[in-house]
Amino acid sequence: MRTNKHAASKRYGTWLSVMLAIVLSFSSFAGLAYAEEVVTGITFDNAPSPAVLYVDDDTISLQVNASIPGATSVKDVTNDAVWSSSNTAVAKASAGVLVGLTSGTAIVSASYKGFKITLPVSVHYLYDSVKLTENGNLAATAADVHLGDTIAYELMAAKSGKADENVTDSALWTSSSTSVATVDAGEIKLLAAGETTITAKYKGRSDSIKLSVTSPYKSLSISPEELLEFNVGDSAAALSASAADEDDTLSDVTDLAEWTTGNSAVVTVSKGVVTPVGSGTTTISVSCLGVKSRIDVVVRPAFEAMRITPKEDQHVTLQDEPIQFSVVVRKGDEAPETVTSKATWTSSNFYAATVSKDGVVMPKGVGTTFIKASYLGVSQQVSVTVYPTVGSLKAAKASVDAFLDEAIALPKVTAESIAEETIDVSSLVSWTSSNKDIVDKVDGTWTAKKLGTAVLTGTVQSKSVSVTVEVHERPILLTPDQANASVIIGKEIKLPVITVMYESGEEENVTDKVTWKSSSANLLVKTPNMRGLQASNVTLTATYLGKSTTVRVAIEEEIKKLFVETETLTLNPSRTKSLKVTGIYKSGKSVSLTTKMNWEVNPETLASIKNGSIKALKEGSGKLTGTYQGKSVEVALTVVAKVKKLSASTKSVTLAAEGKETVNVTAEYEGGRVTDVTKTAAWTVGNRKVATVQNGIVTAAAKGSTIIKAVLDGKSVSIRVVVK
Known part of the structure; x- marks a missing residue:
């Protein structure tokens, strides 16, 4: 363990020595790079003595030199020094340049690296004064002048002991309102009525005159x-x-x-x-x-109107013959005058076509131009479009539908040029009809004149294309025979029946003519059937002659049973009721079919039904039949008016012992119908010991009094009974 600690200590000491050496090395380089400059003093180089300036005259340029130990020469620090003036109103100093501003004295100083040097400066005016003169005479301080007057001033500079000096050309001349007058070297140019002050300035001295300028005319x-x-x-x-x-x-x-x-x-x-x-x-x-x-x-204009012939826009090819235009002008009841050769003819794009002075238009290149004729203030123009040579024609549609007595929207026609480019030549095509009784040109527009079919043939440069036109009555409504349909997964059923109603009121079954579109790939449409592929709700759209209608299609399991909430229903006119229908799938699962049922009302005048909500229309009775997946339910429907008021034939009855009397009751219904309801009303008695009542027949029982009441449809009427 001791050996390891000693080795580690030795490595640490070596590393520290290396790092100290590196730090010392960089410190040496840093000292060389950033050593502070040492300055021992600063002086002016050849400063004038005395330093004298004149206002608005030459300046004095000073240079400041700094002494640096060890250097063989001084350093110019003029731009680095800080300059100041003890009286900035008299003189200013910047980067060694001294400028005199007004008469007086000032001390100019320059500071650098802690050293400061100064220079006294005196400022004087070069001239005692300057004065404006006119024709050798001293000008007034103000003058009234007229527009059109010739005015010129001179500026004379005066200095004691010297002759006056003409400084007109050297002075600075200004006008306080250049919209009234301008001045150049004393020459005044009067421009408008008003007032302005003309000022001449030279070497810090100035003089001015106020001019009041007016017109010599009123x-x-x-x-x-x-x-x-x-x-x-x-x-x-x-x-x-x-x-x-x-x-x-x-x-x-x-x-x-x-x-x-x-x-x-x-x-x-x-x-x-x-x-x-x-x-x-x-x-x-x-x-x-x-x-x-x-x-x-x-x-x-010399004329009231101009007429150009042909007046329609022209569409030609490079191979077509020139077009001869002509123009006539008219004025009031005067006879028309042909001015084709007198008019000025122009082409807005002579690359596409040129026009001669006689109105002959020559196609020259692919493009469009406007050919314009002008004559004594009236003009007319026509667009001319030039197309390339075509090799073949193609119509965007082989057939079109049109409506009786309306303009026909012809399909776009394209051509392949000899350069193998596709171009729109719709405006160039010349059309003819195979049956003018059905389709013909009326006032320049192809119009459907009669129900039927005709073929239009379009021609360009001997190339042709055909379009079949079928003329129909205009439809106003497409109606499906059912708003909802159910398709059992994996099975096919017939498409809904679609009926069109035309403006004439005629109806037609167009199921096999409509275009079908499914909102989902889960419903496969193949006329005349549709097939459900996967459980989902799909919107099926049928379109015919610009009109559309939709059917909601449910792709689902097979329904085994249908149940309706009520099998009998009584409603008042204009009242509504929702019919709740439940279906049981083959799997046993239940589903609400209230809004999906297809209902029929018999008779149709009895009620209307939509999305399972039935609305009573008029009094009567009938039945509702609802179908779904081929299964059906029935509901008996009765429509009765609502009672507004019950009225009795008497307000009170007086009977002897065991006496009898009949009281009749009538009902007033909404809509105004009045009916005797004596036997259909519900009768009640307040005290059966005094009297009894049945179907309006009052029978006395014992002495006393009581109240009997008739009630129907929430309305009631009371009758007082007295037995003596």
Whole structure:
């Protein structure tokens, strides 16, 4: 044990020695990398003495050098030093650059590595003052001027003992409101009425003048001043502008004024000359030295309407002949004028087709273009689509269903081009009908005219395709003969019978025409039967001519017995009652079939039933028959109106000893029917020792008084009986 401890101690000592050596090595490197720089002092390099600055004039650049022991030269630390000024309003210092701000003195200092050096600085203005002059005379502090005036100022700089110096071009000129006036080297440009202050600044000195700008005129008028009216193609019209001064003296300013149009696509204007361009409305505005005016302009088409022929969108192939378009224009009752060669023809996509000045359209490439004809303000356009050469045609459907007196939705037709590309050529197809009495084109639309079948043949470039059209009456309702069906697992049964009702009221069994769809693969549908594969609930949908109906199908075990909760039922009209039906499977398990039964009511006017809930409709009697998996139950149904009120033939009866008297009772039912119910009502007597009652016959028993009562359907009436 001692030997092991000694060996471990020896290993630990060796490891510690190695780690200390490594730490010392890294410590040496760290000392070399991060040794603190030693500075013994800082000085300015060639600082001016004295240091003098002038406001808004040249700056002074200072350099700070630091002395470092062992170095052969000083280090420039100008940018690293911290600069400050004792009076920042007079002078500022940053990175060695001194700038004078206003007259005065300041001490500028630079600090670096604990050392600080300073430099006194004095700041002066280069000039005693600057003054604005106009035409050699000192300018006023404010002036009233008119738009259109020519104004120019000079800036003169003064210094004691020297001649004044013109510093106009060197000064900084500003306008407090450039929307009123602008200034450039003393030249003033007046723009609008208002006020502005013109300021000239040079070497820290400035002078300014406030200008109040007004118009030399009080109004501007256009002649003629009424609405200016043109038709497209009319000659230009000349307007004139007159300006009135304060004395109402008019001056012609047509050429001097600035004329503008609100819409250059309607009219253009130059020095009052207005030229119509296109139909529309706009305004002509004129302004001159602060006064403005405007006039409304309307340019109408020279004609009321244009008609282009053909007017339908065109669909052609690269192999087709050119299309000749023509246009006529009309105005009121005037005779139509053919202007095909006078119109301007354009193609929006001349890659697809070009158009000549005479309206001839040449197909050039695959694509669509708009061919437009314009003439004196009226225009019309037609779309032209160019297709490639086709090799074969194919219709999306071989047959379509249509409805009487309605447009037919023709199937999409595609073609394979010679480049073996599939393209939609539906708009290119030319159709013909095998029987125009059944299907024909009416006002450009293929229409179903008569019940029956016709074949439409579509043609493109000698290629053809056929579509069979069957014309039907429009259906309004599909009805199954049962809302619920039960399929025994592994067995087939007939599909439900589906009846369609048409708008005419006619009905037809379309079971073999409908399209069937099962919501689950557990129900296999193979017309005319369906087969259950696995226990589940499935929705079976039948669709015909756009109408659909559903049947709920239960795939289950075979039912051996059916039980109904009640075999007789009495209801009042409009009252409802749920019929509870229970089925017993072959395995002995029970199941509620209340909502799954298929019920029939006989007579149908007696009641209605849905999902096991029966609603009484009118008085009478009959029976309900419910079936499920071929088994059935019956319920006898009686519908009687509910009693609203019972009335007795008398309110009181007085009898002698052993006397008798008959009291009749009538019932008023909902719906207003009144019936004698004397014998059907239930009679009671309060004191049998005084009298007895049976079927309304009251018999005296002993002296006294009592109350007899007739009760029916929850209603009652009382009669007082007195025996003397």
